[in-house]
Amino acid sequence: MDRVKTAIIGASGYSGEELVRLLLHHPQADLVAVTSRQYAGKTVAEIFPRFASHPTARELRFEEPDTWKLAKKSDVIFLALPHGVAAEYATALLDKGKRVIDLSADFRLSDADIYQEFYGQEHPAPQLLSEAVYGLPEIYREEIRNARLVASPGCYPTSILLPIIPLLRAGLIKHHGIIADSLSGISGAGRKVELPYLFVECNESVRPYGVPKHRHLSEIEQELSIAASTTVRIQFTPHLIPVNRGILSTIYLAPEKYFSSEKEASELNRQINQCFEEAYANETFVRLLGGATLPDTKNVVGTNSIEIAWRLDIRTGRLIVMSAEDSIVKGASGQAVQSLNILCGFDETAGLLP
Amino acid sequence: MDRVKTAIIGASGYSGEELVRLLLHHPQADLVAVTSRQYAGKTVAEIFPRFASHPTARELRFEEPDTWKLAKKSDVIFLALPHGVAAEYATALLDKGKRVIDLSADFRLSDADIYQEFYGQEHPAPQLLSEAVYGLPEIYREEIRNARLVASPGCYPTSILLPIIPLLRAGLIKHHGIIADSLSGISGAGRKVELPYLFVECNESVRPYGVPKHRHLSEIEQELSIAASTTVRIQFTPHLIPVNRGILSTIYLAPEKYFSSEKEASELNRQINQCFEEAYANETFVRLLGGATLPDTKNVVGTNSIEIAWRLDIRTGRLIVMSAEDSIVKGASGQAVQSLNILCGFDETAGLLP
Amino acid sequence: MDRVKTAIIGASGYSGEELVRLLLHHPQADLVAVTSRQYAGKTVAEIFPRFASHPTARELRFEEPDTWKLAKKSDVIFLALPHGVAAEYATALLDKGKRVIDLSADFRLSDADIYQEFYGQEHPAPQLLSEAVYGLPEIYREEIRNARLVASPGCYPTSILLPIIPLLRAGLIKHHGIIADSLSGISGAGRKVELPYLFVECNESVRPYGVPKHRHLSEIEQELSIAASTTVRIQFTPHLIPVNRGILSTIYLAPEKYFSSEKEASELNRQINQCFEEAYANETFVRLLGGATLPDTKNVVGTNSIEIAWRLDIRTGRLIVMSAEDSIVKGASGQAVQSLNILCGFDETAGLLP
């Protein structure tokens, strides 16, 4: 394929807006439709003045979400909708022979019961679960290539899975006792017009939330269990931090191999290093930091990259892995475009800043 | 004692400034001297215009730190100096019969070797270590009452020790495997004129630092070991967050008692609740949050209080305890004034906002 | 009067919350009732956890706004309600013999037609307009003393009127051509749960709004006209800035006296200085900055003070006056408590930080 026609259903939230940004500047994708009930009739430039210099943004108008019309115009459709709502659109579009990249949680879990447990409602389209591909390109590149339905991962899961999966697969760490402590910018909560997300409520505030059972746990544990070939349960604590974008995850792991001398630590460190190198040395969007630096969200904001660093602690016998990503690019819309690129056979970095 | 004359050596940093604020408004303390080599000759109001409405701030001038003069004027002297420098002043002032509240790390550790390990230099006054009292009033109130030398705790240690000590003492948690993940506002780094603390370097940035062996570990482990009556080693990861003030600590603990049913969890929860109640129900500056709310630094900024909440996670068997404090009040200067109040026999809340 | 019983109608917004804070710690006022339809039944501590250490906050519950009940319990009632709504409560409470301090715009204008022009609705209680006193204590202290109804000024007007009125009264500046350019923190917009006030929409954003005819113009021009004894029209541009609190106003004025030499400038400067000194030297809450420093909102946040600085520009012949205040203390709730103190014959600074 040389070019692809894309549409976004539910383009008025933060991940929708970021998809608009990425697709407006994508060298091989045309953005032919955006939907929003609330903004129907308005141009993209009116609702998102930051894109006003782009000719498409000045002409393209939000429309009502009509799957017939969208299916006619476009080849691949992004769903930037709340969970529970996305499934219905996905079903209709797949029926019309379209390919769908869903940014909601609706198709991330392969088990409808776990969906019900974590999302508190029956799964709206369980027949599609076995087909959907979890859209983490560094892990499922081949599966994405031929997928009809890509379930793009959540922002927290991306920041936690990419650092842990290679270590689990290589058997370097224990599969139990994993703790992930994550700090997220406010856009991660979505463009929710609710009291807790007002400027004055977030600024000069740092707070945990969703303790101890955040919904993203379900997909994190599903993917870690696959990597470990056994059931994995982890501890996960998200926090809200007054920045617009970015997730910083600090992950506490127990190495399989005991180490108590500098020499043992050094050998283990070599193995971990090799494990990460083998997994990610050729991955454009993974930045493995050397021993000298630690991740910082400001280094990845606006990019589709994730920074990963690690330290062995000889005092406690633990391995600490830290990651930083832009929660709305690698953690959402950029990763979805990465899947688009794979689906369409484009260069995987097309339209994305590493 | 009815009133006390106080002085601050090294009043130009953030904890010095906060001590000035607290002492200017203290009902029973007079601030009679402040020192700063850099600002000698200037009034407090010139250097800290926010205090310009206070008559003392308009008249009191920074002076060179001369222990003879200070000893003459004042009864209790606060040291807001870098570690290594504070010890010298403390020695001189104690020799002159004064009482000293030191906000540096110099007298927090009872073991000079551990000081050397963590601070990279020989201890400058080891003979005073056995006498110094660790100034955590909720734990060492009686010792502080008669102390000549109070070593006021660090900001991170305060936020970690107050939540853990009662649980360790009660034998409710295991003493190994403790992880403390802490998020600190930028003032916690002090008023350091260095590149990493520029606005543009901190704003829209979230980052870990000092991994895995931050200096504050030494005093945290010392105090936890006392509480557990055995050597305790913990994992501690500090992060810098773009707020002015506040520390949020999320602490991962393993209960001694295994729980796997809701009923067992509920019983354990009752015991934890009782443990915290017994420890802190009468403590003005500890806010035990019920099951409904989680800590938020914005609730404690400007106060000397610490918020503590906890959750049992039946999925992982862990206890998560979270705390929030103003890093420069309860985590530094407010706590030092709390010690002053105890030393002087004042109401412990004098001049402090709970 | 020795003590006063106070109530707040509409205590759930930012100025209501700040009134709660100030009254909880006021040495001579008791907060006996707070109302909020939305939060009725909840304690103050539940809704505002930052006050949870205060016994009154833990016991006092929000109630429905019933003027009979409120009139029974309290002597002075604060109205922290939207304009248009406040008038009705004021009328009912005055009828019951109570004194009222209204933080809304309902009684700030003496002319009902101007109210209609700027607020787009008929005035709900025009019969009270002649009686209401504009609650700017530095200007109307005597009138406030005996007022039944105080109309507490808006945040922008306070920051603009205090710097200009003395100059106009002294005839030092021309009454035409005045420009006030103001920068306000986000809490100035109130606790409005609307898209433009979300964290992500305000953070890393600076923007003007309400150009060219903001509602506060009406009261600013009314008060400047009184000071100048002639009709004054000014240019006023407010901007939203990503801080929680604070207004910085930069005001451009034309001196009556032409100056083109350093000597003339120096003489004019002396007169301006004298004018401000005469007006404010004895005012606890006005900080006249010398020639060396410029205002900064961080110097006044949390206080009831306003900083005022000025510069003559010999190149343009203009006088630039700059002010900084906490928009929610001196610009709203603090000033209202200042009026309470005057009404009750308390020390004017009772419960307020200068």
Place this chain on the structure above:
Amino acid sequence: MDRVKTAIIGASGYSGEELVRLLLHHPQADLVAVTSRQYAGKTVAEIFPRFASHPTARELRFEEPDTWKLAKKSDVIFLALPHGVAAEYATALLDKGKRVIDLSADFRLSDADIYQEFYGQEHPAPQLLSEAVYGLPEIYREEIRNARLVASPGCYPTSILLPIIPLLRAGLIKHHGIIADSLSGISGAGRKVELPYLFVECNESVRPYGVPKHRHLSEIEQELSIAASTTVRIQFTPHLIPVNRGILSTIYLAPEKYFSSEKEASELNRQINQCFEEAYANETFVRLLGGATLPDTKNVVGTNSIEIAWRLDIRTGRLIVMSAEDSIVKGASGQAVQSLNILCGFDETAGLLP
């Protein structure tokens, strides 16, 4: 020319860093050298980890600023140096036949005496002043095309000149009485490691500075005088605002034509609209906002665009023009790259986001 080899002298500050970013991604420019005394020997990726995914950033090392070496490697050299220092390098490079784009103030003024008045030192290379072209492409495109030495404008001047020059040229506004009130993010101050730019000193702070005679006045007045064909003096007040990037300027102007009815205002508005349309309708980097919206720095951050809006105030007879730009893109490095594109005959938008 098809491609150009570029170097940056002084690449360690914020405008240097932004130049690096833009040139790394420029489709026709190669970044072949960057200099920094402080960082010599380090790679670009080590100093600016955000560029670590770019192969050039991982290989290119900072070097000492040696004009011989730089002249050999590169065709066009950017100077991102302090004023006073830049001139010396410019002279040496021009002598070697190179073209220079200087981001400092050294060649912005055509009059060496005014340089001395505003910068407090003798001009270091007055012989070059007549040749240097003021690098505001929308105004001096033709002159830039053949320039050997481009003096790229300051951030404040760009935000003020682009909105005013067309109005002055068209005779629509009076040339006296102009007031420009500007709000700048902290990066505008440069990467200065000084107390006032620490996070804690800037966050939750809004403050004017440089009142009344900021250095940028000199170039603003020079260019306005050219546009008006007479000497123009303006009032200019800069303020520091806690955002990383962005300048918002609010400019108060007096229309030549008096208007007092809605009809007259409407006719004048039409003329202003036409004036701006004629000046900028074909300018990719100027966004003329319609009557509905006002500028917001968040709409231009990361782009080379400037937003311009205006309002007539029938109450005061004034015209208010407001602009927003990214102070470090359109206000500095982006504009310099725009000049590079013109110099080299590239598409003017090459490597720049509108």
